[in-house]
Amino acid sequence: MATDLQQLTQALRDFAQARDWEQFHSPKNLASALSVEAAELLEHFQWLTEAQSRNLPADKRAEIGTEIADVFLYLLQLADKLGIDVVEAARSKMLVNARKYPAPPA
Amino acid sequence: MATDLQQLTQALRDFAQARDWEQFHSPKNLASALSVEAAELLEHFQWLTEAQSRNLPADKRAEIGTEIADVFLYLLQLADKLGIDVVEAARSKMLVNARKYPAPPA
Amino acid sequence: MATDLQQLTQALRDFAQARDWEQFHSPKNLASALSVEAAELLEHFQWLTEAQSRNLPADKRAEIGTEIADVFLYLLQLADKLGIDVVEAARSKMLVNARKYPAPPA
Amino acid sequence: MATDLQQLTQALRDFAQARDWEQFHSPKNLASALSVEAAELLEHFQWLTEAQSRNLPADKRAEIGTEIADVFLYLLQLADKLGIDVVEAARSKMLVNARKYPAPPA
Numbered sequence: 001m002a003t004d005l006q007q008l009t010q011a012l013r014d015f016a017q018a019r020d021w022e023q024f025h026s027p028k029n030l031a032s033a034l035s036v037e038a039a040e041l042l043e044h045f046q047w048l049t050e051a052q053s054r055n056l057p058a059d060k061r062a063e064i065g066t067e068i069a070d071v072f073l074y075l076l077q078l079a080d081k082l083g084i085d086v087v088e089a090a091r092s093k094m095l096v097n098a099r100k101y102p103a104p105p106a
Numbered sequence: 107m108a109t110d111l112q113q114l115t116q117a118l119r120d121f122a123q124a125r126d127w128e129q130f131h132s133p134k135n136l137a138s139a140l141s142v143e144a145a146e147l148l149e150h151f152q153w154l155t156e157a158q159s160r161n162l163p164a165d166k167r168a169e170i171g172t173e174i175a176d177v178f179l180y181l182l183q184l185a186d187k188l189g190i191d192v193v194e195a196a197r198s199k200m201l202v203n204a205r206k207y208p209a210p211p212a
Numbered sequence: 213m214a215t216d217l218q219q220l221t222q223a224l225r226d227f228a229q230a231r232d233w234e235q236f237h238s239p240k241n242l243a244s245a246l247s248v249e250a251a252e253l254l255e256h257f258q259w260l261t262e263a264q265s266r267n268l269p270a271d272k273r274a275e276i277g278t279e280i281a282d283v284f285l286y287l288l289q290l291a292d293k294l295g296i297d298v299v300e301a302a303r304s305k306m307l308v309n310a311r312k313y314p315a316p317p318a
Numbered sequence: 319m320a321t322d323l324q325q326l327t328q329a330l331r332d333f334a335q336a337r338d339w340e341q342f343h344s345p346k347n348l349a350s351a352l353s354v355e356a357a358e359l360l361e362h363f364q365w366l367t368e369a370q371s372r373n374l375p376a377d378k379r380a381e382i383g384t385e386i387a388d389v390f391l392y393l394l395q396l397a398d399k400l401g402i403d404v405v406e407a408a409r410s411k412m413l414v415n416a417r418k419y420p421a422p423p424a
Contacts, residue, residue: 002108004193011200018209024259027170028151028159031144032258033178034177035353038137038144039251045134046244047236050367053134055187064133065190068181069199071140072192075177078147082162086178087110093175094117100182103124130365138364141247145357153342155262158333214320216405223412230421239382240363240371243356245387250349250356253396257346265346268400276345277402280393281411283352284404287389290359294374296383298390299322305387306329315336 002087009080012073027081034074041067108193113185118179133187140180147173213300221292224285239293246286253279319403327398330391345399352392359385 016022044064045053056064079086122128150170151159162170185192228234256276257265268276291298334340362382363371373383397404 002110004108006111008196008200015200015203015209018212019207020210026156026159027162028154028156029258031148031151031159032254032350035141035144035148035357036251036255036258038177039248039353042141042244043248045137046241046248048134050134053132053137054187056133058109061188061190064188065195066199066202068185068188068190068192069195070141071144071177071181072196073199075181076196077175079174081160082167082170084167084173084174086174087114087167089171089175090114090178090182093179094114094121094198095170096172097121102124103121104126106124135364138244138360141251142357142361142364145247145354149351149354152347152354214322215324216320216323220408220412227412227415227421230424231419232422238368238371239374240366240368242324243360243363247353247356247360247423250353250389254349254353257349262344262346265344265349266399268345273400273402276400277407278411278414280400280402280404281407283356283389283393284408285411287386288408289388289391291386293372294379294382294386296379296386298386299326300385300411301387302326302390302394303383306326306333308384309333311338315333316338318336 005076005087008073009076012077013080016077025077025081027028027078030074030078030081034078035069037067037074041071111182111192113181118183119186122183131183133184134212136180136184136187140177140184143173143176143180147177157177216287217298220285221288224289225292228289237289237293239290242286242290242293246283246290249279249282249286252282321423323394324390324403327394330395334395343395343399345396348392348396348399350387352396355385355388355392359389 016025041064044060044067075086081087122131147170150166150173181192185195213256228237253276256272256279291301359382363387367399383401393404397407
């Protein structure tokens, strides 16, 4: 895994431990929290047209960046609990997708 | 952003372009797809106890790793469309969280 | 469909029309909004144990009732747009479920 | 609550009891399942344009009807566990919404 992600993962461990939050952080609960954050991200887009979503004003984009961070932080925590390397898992899945959806001839 | 994530992001761009999927990948639609994948991840846990979720069998963990990959791949694509660096955003959010939830004295 | 649900459905139509919200209420958008509301409902439970969720204090139960209402109102609106009778659909699905999951002998 | 919904609710109780599923049906778990079903409903729309979602072919509409039923069945079960009347809750919420979003003059 990238060093950046290792550092983030370690910082998340320390953060939870310092607050005694480990007890709440079962994989089941983290998967719930991740899903809730993904919905908060979606909420920003729900009444926009697709065209509007491609041209967000700067302040809206900043808010959405915060929601993306929330999703990412729970994703890293869940992956850490399960001993999964997100970059490795993503690369493997891209290979699966490439076989499942072959590109048409150029 | 970490080199690993830059490479993944570029691979995702190439993948979508080769299949002419850019037309479907509005931020609105990617946020929907991300939320759907997060729910597929949650589905694995919905009838488990928290204790069971902390002790998954290897095959279940592998399946969940694939779902984590799906969430991560849509997150990277959405962030890319919006020009957001997920690592940077995550670090900023951790600082906000540290102020919002101060750690109790050790 | 039950008279109660017909009245609610009509009230939702009138409400949207009076505010010129029909333009936002594509089935795609209503399905997004429904999913977001379902996540807001889930958020109330995400850090609770299952036992705690079976013994909610009255104020929490009232808050959750409001979220249940939000989910229901979007569900009725989406069903209305698609010409689906939710009670009829629910009955049909229960028959499917009964075949799929036969009850063990008593 | 409407007689139809009371009958559905009773049928859901009997169904769960006959399969000894009560143990899994904590409000926490039902809220998760509801959220997962709402995402399965959303999945049907994620790559459609809004215009396409307003003009679904009959077979797609039937599939979506089944997903709407799944959401509704979990909503009724969750409400039943919490002693919440969904029709009553929906009516109360509509009054709140009417105050929050006053209609413009006709």
